[in-house]
Amino acid sequence: MRAVVFRAYGPPGVLDLTSLPIPEPGPGEVRIRVRACAVNHLDLDLRAGKARMPITLPHVLGREAAGTVDAIGPGVSGVAPGERVLAAPIVPCGRCNACQAGDDNLCPHAQMPGIQMPGGYAEYLVFPARGLLRLPAALSFEAAAATPISFGTAWRMLVTIAAVRPGETVLVTGAGGGLGSAAVQVAALRGAQIIAAAGSDQKLDYARACGAFAGINYRETDLAVEVLRLTGGRGVDVAVEHIGGDILRATLACMATKGRLITGGGHGGEVVPLDVIPFFRKELSLLGSRSQRREELETVLRLVGEGALVPHIDRVLPLEAAAEAHALLEARSVIGKVVLIP
Ligand SMILES: [Zn+2]
The missing domain is CATH 3.90.180.10 (Medium-chain alcohol dehydrogenases, catalytic domain)
Structure with missing residues (x-):
């Protein structure tokens, strides 16, 4: 063969x-x-x-x-x-x-x-x-x-771990990639308001087409400043973060009170400094997510088959x-x- x-x-x-x-x-x-x-x-x-x-x-x-x-x-x-x-x-x-x-x-x-x-x-x-x-x-x-790794992982991060609710604001980093664009679609399917962040305008255009209402190019703009501007100073309820390094650090500054930051990757830097003061004052949660379960794979395969999610x-x-x-x-x-x- x-x-x-x-x-x-x-x-x-x-x-x-x-x-x-x-x-x-x-x-x-x-x-x-x-x-x-x-x-x-x-x-x-x-x-x-x-x-x-x-x-x-x-x-x-x-x-x-x-x-x-x-x-x-x-x-x-x-x-x-x-x-x-x-x-x-x-x-x-x-x-x-x-x-x-x-x-x-x-x-x-x-x-x-x-x-x-x-x-x-x-x-x-x-x-x-x-x-x-x-x-x-x-x-x-x-x-x-x-489908499986991108949508299965996005489903686990957003639905299983973060339990995202309709109307919540979700930040997705790396939003033009396989996982990021899947996360934008899953968040949109769950009725969330999505802010996409990526390193190129072309990727942000794609994230908007997947359902994001705003896009932030973090090579050109300060991520936290822009997220706070877009949310009237409130921040986001949920963040899907899979890059690590400076992007994770900036994402921590984007969180609303009781916000849940889900981390699932660290290509951009594995050790990140953490300011604990806003972390406990705002009762933030930092949650890890690893790969995907069989039931999550079955769910996303069905939804892709129905056309509700589109790789x-x-x-x-x-x-x-x-x-x-x-x-x-x-x-x-x-x-x-x-x-x-x-
Ligand atoms: Zn086992």
């Missing part, structure tokens, strides 16, 4: 289109004929050797793969060849304390395609049957692959253009997702 592998950490050029044996599904597994696989920023970090995650080289990337079931391993029931499926980006063990408590997104033994096992940058993917999600009939493979696909490229896709993401020149077609 055709697959893109890398044998050493490095720049996008280390990604190599090669031929690998078609894998056979073992007990409890199925083989998926991959029809679409989205590219994630984590893929770039894994390729560069910066992700601090356990991968073995050579490695096949690909966290979000959709396709059709092609072969069934021993002991698998309830799924048939030809079914259209998404491979969940996280497959919890189902047995540990976290899983038993329903915290499957926190399972320390979870298997993740493209990290501990080969991912979707290949024609075929062998995958645990219990990690499959059926695709709604109306959902294309490209849209399905572009924005910047472009669709053939598998052999994986290095080009990585270079595009590294240049921050894409809005929404890039999807590879093996």
Whole structure:
């Protein structure tokens, strides 16, 4: 089968289109004929050797793969060849304390395609049957692959963790990216008033099209000053923040009394100074959010299938253009997702 592998950490050029044996599904597994696989920023970090995650080289990337079931391993029931499926980006063990408590997104033994096992940058993917999600009939493979991490994470941050209510004001940072634009859409679906923040006017235009009433370019404008101006000095009730560093620091200054700031990423800086005085005087909450649970994935897949949420696909490229896709993401020149077609 055709697959893109890398044998050493490095720049996008280390990604190599090669031929690998078609894998056979073992007990409890199925083989998926991959029809679409989205590219994630984590893929770039894994390729560069910066992700601090356990991968073995050579490695096949690909966290979000959709396709059709092609072969069934021993002991698998309830799924048939030809079914259209998404491979969940996280497959919890189902047995540990976290899983038993329903915290499957926190399972320390979870298997993740493209990290501990080969991912979707290949024609075929062998995958645990219990990690499959059926695709709604109306959902294309490209849209399905572009959905789970961005919309599943946005749903977890805004609905499960922040419990955002209609009429609340929500600030979304990095609003032109996959997660940010998904968060704008989820917040709009929940009836919130959204302020988008991003580093380019083009990305802000897209965030407005997703439902934001205002956009702030934080490369040109002071984020907190502008948020306070837009909210009449009150600040925002909820902030979805996934950049960290100076952006998280500025977001802390944007919060209204009893505001909830949800953090889900720290590419822009992992250690952030915190002024505790406004924090306790305003009874602010800083809440962490990690990946997504199966029920959240099922919810967003259904909503995308119904057209209530719409993943924005910047472009669709053939598998052999994986290095080009990585270079595009590294240049921050894409809005929404890039999807590879093996
Ligand atoms: Zn577990």
